Amino acid sequence: MYREETKIIDCTIRDGGLMNSWKFSDELVKAVYEACALSGVDYMEIGYKSNEKSYSKKENGPWKFCDEADLRRIVGNNDSPMKISVMVDIGRIEREDITEKKESVIDMIRVACYVHQMEKAISLSEFIMSKGYESTINLMAISKVNELELDVALAAVAKSKVPILYIVDSFGSLHGEQIKLIANKYLKAMPGKTIGIHAHNNLQLAFSNTITASQEGCNMLDSTLLGLGRGAGNCPTELLLAFLKNPKFKLKQIFQVIQDYILPMKKDISWGYQVPYLITGMMNEHPRRAIEWMDSKRKNEYVEFYLGMTEGSLLE
Amino acid sequence: MYREETKIIDCTIRDGGLMNSWKFSDELVKAVYEACALSGVDYMEIGYKSNEKSYSKKENGPWKFCDEADLRRIVGNNDSPMKISVMVDIGRIEREDITEKKESVIDMIRVACYVHQMEKAISLSEFIMSKGYESTINLMAISKVNELELDVALAAVAKSKVPILYIVDSFGSLHGEQIKLIANKYLKAMPGKTIGIHAHNNLQLAFSNTITASQEGCNMLDSTLLGLGRGAGNCPTELLLAFLKNPKFKLKQIFQVIQDYILPMKKDISWGYQVPYLITGMMNEHPRRAIEWMDSKRKNEYVEFYLGMTEGSLLE
Numbered sequence: 001m002y003r004e005e006t007k008i009i010d011c012t013i014r015d016g017g018l019m020n021s022w023k024f025s026d027e028l029v030k031a032v033y034e035a036c037a038l039s040g041v042d043y044m045e046i047g048y049k050s051n052e053k054s055y056s057k058k059e060n061g062p063w064k065f066c067d068e069a070d071l072r073r074i075v076g077n078n079d080s081p082m083k084i085s086v087m088v089d090i091g092r093i094e095r096e097d098i099t100e101k102k103e104s105v106i107d108m109i110r111v112a113c114y115v116h117q118m119e120k121a122i123s124l125s126e127f128i129m130s131k132g133y134e135s136t137i138n139l140m141a142i143s144k145v146n147e148l149e150l151d152v153a154l155a156a157v158a159k160s161k162v163p164i165l166y167i168v169d170s171f172g173s174l175h176g177e178q179i180k181l182i183a184n185k186y187l188k189a190m191p192g193k194t195i196g197i198h199a200h201n202n203l204q205l206a207f208s209n210t211i212t213a214s215q216e217g218c219n220m221l222d223s224t225l226l227g228l229g230r231g232a233g234n235c236p237t238e239l240l241l242a243f244l245k246n247p248k249f250k251l252k253q254i255f256q257v258i259q260d261y262i263l264p265m266k267k268d269i270s271w272g273y274q275v276p277y278l279i280t281g282m283m284n285e286h287p288r289r290a291i292e293w294m295d296s297k298r299k300n301e302y303v304e305f306y307l308g309m310t311e312g313s314l315l316e
Numbered sequence: 317m318y319r320e321e322t323k324i325i326d327c328t329i330r331d332g333g334l335m336n337s338w339k340f341s342d343e344l345v346k347a348v349y350e351a352c353a354l355s356g357v358d359y360m361e362i363g364y365k366s367n368e369k370s371y372s373k374k375e376n377g378p379w380k381f382c383d384e385a386d387l388r389r390i391v392g393n394n395d396s397p398m399k400i401s402v403m404v405d406i407g408r409i410e411r412e413d414i415t416e417k418k419e420s421v422i423d424m425i426r427v428a429c430y431v432h433q434m435e436k437a438i439s440l441s442e443f444i445m446s447k448g449y450e451s452t453i454n455l456m457a458i459s460k461v462n463e464l465e466l467d468v469a470l471a472a473v474a475k476s477k478v479p480i481l482y483i484v485d486s487f488g489s490l491h492g493e494q495i496k497l498i499a500n501k502y503l504k505a506m507p508g509k510t511i512g513i514h515a516h517n518n519l520q521l522a523f524s525n526t527i528t529a530s531q532e533g534c535n536m537l538d539s540t541l542l543g544l545g546r547g548a549g550n551c552p553t554e555l556l557l558a559f560l561k562n563p564k565f566k567l568k569q570i571f572q573v574i575q576d577y578i579l580p581m582k583k584d585i586s587w588g589y590q591v592p593y594l595i596t597g598m599m600n601e602h603p604r605r606a607i608e609w610m611d612s613k614r615k616n617e618y619v620e621f622y623l624g625m626t627e628g629s630l631l632e
Contacts, residue, residue, distance in 0.1 A: 176524060176528065201520075203559070204517075204522075204523045205523065206520075207519070207520045208492060208520070208523075212492065239520060239594060252623070255618040255619045255622050258618060275554065275571060278555060282559075300575050300579055302574060303571045
């Protein structure tokens with residue numbers, strides 16, 4: 001399937017950083033940057049932009065903050081066609097932290113929010129655009145948003161200047177039919193806007209949900225190398241590039257950076273499908289408890305986790 | 317999604333046996349049998365039925381042969397609602413090896429074939445039915461079958477007595493749109509027949525392709541515990557049971573047997589998504605070379621494998 005409007009956003013460093021507090025070596029971040037740029041990836045999301053009032057620089061690596069000097073140490077002036085993206089969380093950034101675009105190598109700033117924060121997100125996203133950046137809103141935990149709340153949120157985005165809204169399946173609990181329904185709801189409610197998808201792999205559906213969304217007309221597709229990400233991880237970049245038939249995509253450099261830098265991370269940290277993530281996914285719950293469980297000595301005691309999660313619920 | 321006609325065939329021992337030459341302990345096979353029976357699985361496929369002229373009993377465990385005495389040592393007279401299935405390969409079994417159903421605890425015998433063997437498969441399947449068993453034909457490597465061959469094969473099954481034909485994506489190379497097309501082709505060409513699906517996970521699409529086929533009207537769904545199977549493995553039984561809303565399915569025993577018996581197998585054998593399986597899947601090639609690569613010391617040299625596979629091809 002080839003559609004020129006389709007854009008790939010590789011979030012390996014930003015989303016994968018949730019696994020190691022963004023303490024990647026410069027060498028790794030540079031290798032990911034170069035591989036993505038050479039392979040035709042459209043955007044690299046290199047981290048979160050947040051300030052030191054919100055997070056400690058001792059506890060978190062540079063990609064939690066994305067200071068301009070750190071960015072330029074890796075990408076220079078970014079003399080590649082690939083654009084640089086960062087993510088901001090509502091409340092973890094001040095407006096004065098966002099400089100004029102002409103002073104920054106960042107091209108796009110994405111605003112992550114929950115549905116009750118939508119008005120704040122629109123205001124921040126429009127402010128970001130006024131500074132010269134591209135911007136999106138990434139509406140998280142979509143599987144928990146009720147229809148009325150969603151309609152109100154979509155109507156607000158529709159009349160705003162924000163050009164791109166994401167479907168974020170934070171709990172990895174949606175299947176294809178649900179993705180289709182939500183994608184078509186977004187498209188219908190916001191004519192002329194671009195829709196994005198960010199999927200998680202709790203039910204082994206991250207890749208299939210991403211291509212389903214693409215087939216329905218979503219044009220911004222998030223992924224990470226080897227699916228690196230918290231818990232069950234994300235839609236793998238290598239699968240997406242192999243599937244989309246855009247002639248600009250190359251695979252060799254992607255396989256190279258995976259074998260040299262991403263696969264070796266498996267020695268120290270663990271991500272990808274596991275039964276506890278299936279359990280939170282099928283229950284449409286935040287993966288938090290599954291992640292804690294997988295970090296404990298009892299990680300392979302699936303039945304115990306299942307009974308703990310379902311106790312008092314109607315599930316058996 | 318709940319449809320009473322949907323049947324789950326757990327193939328853990330039969331398909332997983334490709335990984336260990338069917339040398340499972342009796343204890344493990346019994347645990348899988350009991351867990352599946354208690355969880356509402358409709359059929360357990362316990363192995364291949366083949367004869368000693370074709371395979372050595374020294375090199376292969378009992379589930380490559382499924383002698384009646386071995387079966388009864390595990391399932392007794394099978395006093396459960398779950399049915400017992402075995403698979404046969406064309407040419408690896410003689411008709412005299414198939415006894416009258418009343419002498420066997422086997423309920424269903426599935427015939428695996430390639431498209432050029434379809435007439436032989438129909439003849440064998442009808443013979444099996446004449447002995448009193450249920451039977452299916454599992455048409456392998458469907459992604460390599462051209463349209464004309466497929467039309468001829470489907471017409472032959474349509475006019476036969478064989479009630480069930482499977483879509484087998486042996487190379488794990490199909491995505492959802494292709495599954496829909498093939499499922500609807502099968503359904504249209506063979507009114508009144510039941511369609512099955514057996515998917516592989518090279519592109520992380522085994523589960524999504526299985527539920528897509530189910531949504532299109534396929535009623536026999538193959539899976540294995542934790543996706544155990546050759547190379548990238550299969551559609552995981554636990555995901556399928558969690559997704560299908562049939563009230564008879566229970567998950568606790570399935571999680572128990574996974575944690576006690578299937579997960580520990582990961583210490584000795586490796587299965588599931590890996591980049592070399594993606595490469596053969598995206599090229600619509602048999603996973604043989606990827607499996608050999610993953611068994612070698614060079615298993616993590618993805619670029620080398622990719623270049624070797626694509627050398628001389630138009631892919632980059």
